[in-house]
Amino acid sequence: MPLQFADRLNNVETSAIRELFKLLGKPGIISFAGGFPDSAMFDVDGIREASNAALSQDPGAALQYGATEGFGPLREQLAHFMAQKGAKEVSADQLIVTTGSQQALDLIGKTMISPGDKVIVEGPTFLATIQCFRLYGAELISAPVDGHGVKTDELEKLIAEHKPKFVYLIPTFGNPSGALLSAERRKKVLEMAVKHQTLILEDDPYGDLYFGEAPPPSLLAMSASVPGSRELLVHCGSLSKVLSPGLRVGWMIAPAELLARATMCKQFSDAHTSTFAQATAAQYLLAGRMPATLDKVRAVYAKRAQTMGDALRRELGDAVEFVQPQGGLFVWARLTGAGGKVNDGNVFAKRAIDNGVAFVPGTPFFCANPDHATFRLSFATVGEDKILEGVSRLAKAL
Amino acid sequence: MPLQFADRLNNVETSAIRELFKLLGKPGIISFAGGFPDSAMFDVDGIREASNAALSQDPGAALQYGATEGFGPLREQLAHFMAQKGAKEVSADQLIVTTGSQQALDLIGKTMISPGDKVIVEGPTFLATIQCFRLYGAELISAPVDGHGVKTDELEKLIAEHKPKFVYLIPTFGNPSGALLSAERRKKVLEMAVKHQTLILEDDPYGDLYFGEAPPPSLLAMSASVPGSRELLVHCGSLSKVLSPGLRVGWMIAPAELLARATMCKQFSDAHTSTFAQATAAQYLLAGRMPATLDKVRAVYAKRAQTMGDALRRELGDAVEFVQPQGGLFVWARLTGAGGKVNDGNVFAKRAIDNGVAFVPGTPFFCANPDHATFRLSFATVGEDKILEGVSRLAKAL
Numbered sequence: 179m180p181l182q183f184a185d186r187l188n189n190v191e192t193s194a195i196r197e198l199f200k201l202l203g204k205p206g207i208i209s210f211a212g213g214f215p216d217s218a219m220f221d222v223d224g225i226r227e228a229s230n231a232a233l234s235q236d237p238g239a240a241l242q243y244g245a246t247e248g249f250g251p252l253r254e255q256l257a258h259f260m261a262q263k264g265a266k267e268v269s270a271d272q273l274i275v276t277t278g279s280q281q282a283l284d285l286i287g288k289t290m291i292s293p294g295d296k297v298i299v300e301g302p303t304f305l306a307t308i309q310c311f312r313l314y315g316a317e318l319i320s321a322p323v324d325g326h327g328v329k330t331d332e333l334e335k336l337i338a339e340h341k342p343k344f345v346y347l348i349p350t351f352g353n354p355s356g357a358l359l360s361a362e363r364r365k366k367v368l369e370m371a372v373k374h375q376t377l378i379l380e381d382d383p384y385g386d387l388y389f390g391e392a393p394p395p396s397l398l399a400m401s402a403s404v405p406g407s408r409e410l411l412v413h414c415g416s417l418s419k420v421l422s423p424g425l426r427v428g429w430m431i432a433p434a435e436l437l438a439r440a441t442m443c444k445q446f447s448d449a450h451t452s453t454f455a456q457a458t459a460a461q462y463l464l465a466g467r468m469p470a471t472l473d474k475v476r477a478v479y480a481k482r483a484q485t486m487g488d489a490l491r492r493e494l495g496d497a498v499e500f501v502q503p504q505g506g507l508f509v510w511a512r513l514t515g516a517g518g519k520v521n522d523g524n525v526f527a528k529r530a531i532d533n534g535v536a537f538v539p540g541t542p543f544f545c546a547n548p549d550h551a552t553f554r555l556s557f558a559t560v561g562e563d564k565i566l567e568g569v570s571r572l573a574k575a576l
Numbered sequence: 577m578p579l580q581f582a583d584r585l586n587n588v589e590t591s592a593i594r595e596l597f598k599l600l601g602k603p604g605i606i607s608f609a610g611g612f613p614d615s616a617m618f619d620v621d622g623i624r625e626a627s628n629a630a631l632s633q634d635p636g637a638a639l640q641y642g643a644t645e646g647f648g649p650l651r652e653q654l655a656h657f658m659a660q661k662g663a664k665e666v667s668a669d670q671l672i673v674t675t676g677s678q679q680a681l682d683l684i685g686k687t688m689i690s691p692g693d694k695v696i697v698e699g700p701t702f703l704a705t706i707q708c709f710r711l712y713g714a715e716l717i718s719a720p721v722d723g724h725g726v727k728t729d730e731l732e733k734l735i736a737e738h739k740p741k742f743v744y745l746i747p748t749f750g751n752p753s754g755a756l757l758s759a760e761r762r763k764k765v766l767e768m769a770v771k772h773q774t775l776i777l778e779d780d781p782y783g784d785l786y787f788g789e790a791p792p793p794s795l796l797a798m799s800a801s802v803p804g805s806r807e808l809l810v811h812c813g814s815l816s817k818v819l820s821p822g823l824r825v826g827w828m829i830a831p832a833e834l835l836a837r838a839t840m841c842k843q844f845s846d847a848h849t850s851t852f853a854q855a856t857a858a859q860y861l862l863a864g865r866m867p868a869t870l871d872k873v874r875a876v877y878a879k880r881a882q883t884m885g886d887a888l889r890r891e892l893g894d895a896v897e898f899v900q901p902q903g904g905l906f907v908w909a910r911l912t913g914a915g916g917k918v919n920d921g922n923v924f925a926k927r928a929i930d931n932g933v934a935f936v937p938g939t940p941f942f943c944a945n946p947d948h949a950t951f952r953l954s955f956a957t958v959g960e961d962k963i964l965e966g967v968s969r970l971a972k973a974l
Contacts, residue, residue: 181834185690217636225639226631233624238615241623241820277675277846284845292583310844422639424851436579446708447682448675452850453822
């Protein structure tokens with residue numbers, strides 16, 4: 179008998195990216211494909227000290243089952259971390275710890291989405307969000323973005339038309355767009371949340387990775403100035419991009435009623451996030467090492483972003499267009515077709531692999547109406563020499 | 577606007593146990609309620625050494641994103657661990673690492689259950705399994721158990737009648753039943769899987785915790801002798817009960833097609849299990865410390881089980897009946913009402929709290945037709961002095 183799988187699996191396809199990632203093992207390939215931080219940036223000594231402190235001070239707690247909501251001392255530290263980032267009114271009991279922010283997305287899906295519900299996401303948006311929400315039966319609506327993030331006028335029209343269960347946004351250095359939503363548009367998003375009584379989900383894994391001035395306050399921080407908006411806002415954070423993805427420590431701040439139900443769903447998803455990892459993260463934050471770690475990664479990634487941007491302009495010229503990123507991990511670029519050059523991201527990606535450089539074409543990041551000319555480059559995972567060599571290979575592939 | 581949650585939440589109720597657990601903070605309470613190992617048993621030094629080894633040998637791998645399937649060296653170690661337990665034909669690529677075995681249950685639910693699908697579970701069974709599968713819309717059917725585990729004749733009738741998506745069993749020292757499925761019944765389960773082409777899910781977190789002779793082989797180990805059964809078997813294991821729940825390291829062995837789909841579901845659930853915890857677990861197993869750790873916990877829990885059993889027989893006499901556990905963490909008992917004593921587990925639980933001792937009444941462990949006279953006692957989490965004092969309090973409450 180062939181196994182009968184759940185109907186929900188029919189809503190997702192095997193990722194085209196997975197196939198691409200298999201090619202990354204080819205010797206000599208320079209990869210701009212991964213959406214992850216550089217392992218060389220990890221503060222291994224700091225994490226070792228934190229882990230040993232956790233096992234010395236309260237080994238029973240660090241190794242035992244813990245509350246589904248999260249390890250108390252970590253929730254306190256994360257509330258403090260959020261306050262330093264401008265969200266001053268978040269108490270420890272207003273957040274739960276999740277197994278990476280991917281799990282926060284999963285819990286929102288499980289808690290909120292009935293099959294057929296509509297959800298608005300940016301076009302383009304994080305690939306795993308699309309698949310995660312579709313597994314719960316969501317019908318995704320794509321809201322257009324430009325260099326300043328989601329176009330709020332268009333978004334409001336879509337909200338009015340579709341009355342979505344919620345709107346999912348990555349306002350700060352979005353994946354893959356790299357875009358930074360302007361302060362003005364942020365305010366508009368919060369106002370339309372209140373006006374249309376629509377739940378907004380702010381995913382913010384990259385907000386700490388700014389290269390110059392700090393970005394505008396998060397929607398969460400800004401919600402204090404838009405009455406009624408805080409009760410319509412979910413905020414997801416993560417240590418993955420700034421400290422270590424391997425810890426799998428993320429968190430979710432949400433209205434109390436939603437948080438309680440998401441906690442119940444988490445109880446039956448994985449009981450709780452690794453207390454060993456949580457106690458380690460708590461000790462790390464308590465030790466006060468995060469500011470120096472952030473300074474370091476910001477400086478390194480800023481230089482790599484500049485190197486990549488300069489090289490792209492110099493070597494690919496008017497065949498590509500992109501907004502120079504002010505933070506995050508990604509350059510989101512578009513093939514213009516100028517000079518009769520290739521203008522399809524998928525074709526370009528295949529040629530690039532043949533030339534020894536990998537990246538992700540843009541189409542999978544759209545839940546509808548993909549822009550076939552787009553592609554995503556990560557500047558975070560390789561050093562400047564390889565960035566220069568990789569961009570040269572891109573120029574050849576073009 | 578009140579938030580509109582997903583319809584699936586209507587299928588679960590807030591756990592009655594949660595309310596009870598709130599009372600556990602009362603000073604002086606002796607708790608037989610928790611289903612967790614004793615923190616004092618944790619091999620803290622061994623885990624610290626393992627964690628430091630993981631961070632010394634390959635810190636990049638231990639702290640970076642990892643494959644959704646699991647950390648390679650851990651998968652190898654777990655395959656070896658399974659071989660030592662008699663499942664000799666499990667290769668590393670036939671298992672995936674899960675965030676505790678709770679996540680394996682969640683992934684099976686996500687992968688297999690469409691709303692309205694029938695699933696057979698033991699009556700009684702693990703509470704979080706009931707809730708987990710109901711969140712995916714399963715209709716649960718209860719198969720009766722006795723002191724030797726699920727009654728296979730009744731189970732086969734239920735399979736024939738309901739044609740379930742799968743059958744969920746905890747064959748070895750089940751939670752809450754403590755029962756050990758006999759070798760003869762194990763064989764029957766595998767044969768009926770083949771005969772009715774029904775998927776069997778074997779949850780085995782307690783199999784290593786035997787007190788005397790080793791239990792019969794797991795369904796997985798036994799499947800080698802029942803042609804066709806291996807392709808219809810999912811096996812879930814966990815380090816939580818034997819090493820540390822806080823690591824959140826479990827695993828799932830399943831037919832290839834199912835495992836691939838569960839892996840996809842995991843990708844969008846939490847991307848992967850903490851590589852930091854996985855690398856630590858891998859180093860722990862590699863260091864060869866597990867056999868001594870198992871010897872230690874078996875000896876301690878065996879003594880506690882004997883102490884509790886003897887005290888119950890001595891102090892509660894014919895007012896309760898139970899099978900003396902041969903492993904695991906639990907005594908599953910039944911109030912007989914002899915001598916006009918209380919015969920309702922919920923009433924007894926409330927009186928017990930008033931007398932300073934806590935346990936879980938049996939009714940929540942049934943998905944249908946609860947036996948109100950039952951209750952579950954954990955003997956694992958407190959020492960023998962407290963077990964004796966706690967049982968005295970139970971006698972008073974009775």
